[in-house]
Amino acid sequence: MRPHHGHGDVDRELAQSKIMNDYILQTNDLVKEFKGFVAVDGVSLKIRRGHIHAMIGPNGAGKTTCFNLLTKFLQPTRGSIRFNDIDITRDEPARIARRGIVRSFQISAVFPHLTVLENVRIALQRKLGSSFHFWRSDKALSRLDDRAVELLADVGLDSYSRMLAVELPYGHKRALEIATTLALEPELILLDEPTQGMGHEDVDRVMQLIKKVSADRTILMVEHNMKVVAGISDTITVLAHGAVLAEGPYAEVASNPQVIEAYMGTAQREPEGIGA
Structure with a gap:
């Protein structure tokens, strides 16, 4: 008789299958x-x-x-x-x-009249399943700000966080777009x-x-x-x-x-x- 598999076993099997699958x-x-x-x-x-x-x-x-x-x-x-x-x-x-699976578009897809930090924060809030609210509590927003700053540092934009996206040089806009993509934690x-x-x-x-x-x-x-x-x-x-x-x-x-x-x-x- 085959042994009974609980949820934990199934999860482990799925994880193992994912590791084994090279593609x-x-x-x-x-x-x-x-x-x-x-x-x-x-x-x-x-x-x-x-x-x-x-x-x-x-x-x-x-x-x-x-x-x-x-x-x-x-x-x-x-x-x-x-x-x-x-x-x-x-x-x-x-x-x-x-x-x-997240796609970055050919044309830089950022909100031009929000700051660099706000652009990343919007993407973080999308990941949480909540829309962008300027009136959310300072505590909730600062938690997102910390992560947003980390992501901006990852793409070399931490010193541009308060700048409006529209003011960024073209190459930096693409870096910002990649930061917003990373905020969605894609595989x-x-x-x-x-x-x-x-x-x-x-x-x-x-x-x-x-x-x-x-x-x-x-x-x-x-x-x-x-x-x-x-x-x-x-x-x-x-x-x-x-x-x-x-x-x-x-x-x-x-x-x-x-x-x-x-x-x-x-x-x-x-x-x-x-x-x-």
Whole structure:
């Protein structure tokens, strides 16, 4: 006769299963069609827990559509998505976020006329399930303030806490956005073009920041800057025409003739890094 398992045993088994499962996110033959046009064509991803995984590809390769499928802003036509070995294919976006998948958007998503500290505090209150109330007790708000200051220190913005977000330089706004993302305590962060539109100095700062915050969490990013991709990614998936063209470490992907051809076919010259 099998022994009886209590709730504690089940919890331990689930925890053990999670440890044993090396992949935090997996997709199987993910397809998205728009009126006959196939934007994502049979994409199967395996995102390893604790890694930085980059998704690259020429314009129109299906990267953003893929991101929208993973965060459920779009429903797949076919295929499945599993997070921590749970099928989330039909989950709503809010439920995805509660499970621990948080997306930082391509355009900096902060409240411009609130202070840097208030922006992070709003995200902390969302995590607690309460809305932002200016009239909440000083004790409750100061408890959040302490955590907000810690998060700002993590992203190098502690000295900017009283500044209005609108006054921050562009690269610092992206750092603030990452701080608000971290406030939600995600297991998996999806970064959509985190260095887009930045000068070299800001790119370097955000690149180091991504590396730092990845210490105990998983990051999946879409990124065009090959310096960033080469510098911090553990694994790279290359998409072309909605399908996976190649996957592996940067050196392997960058020397793949199909990858070089895909980029050469859509630009006058190779993007920095590919084929170098």
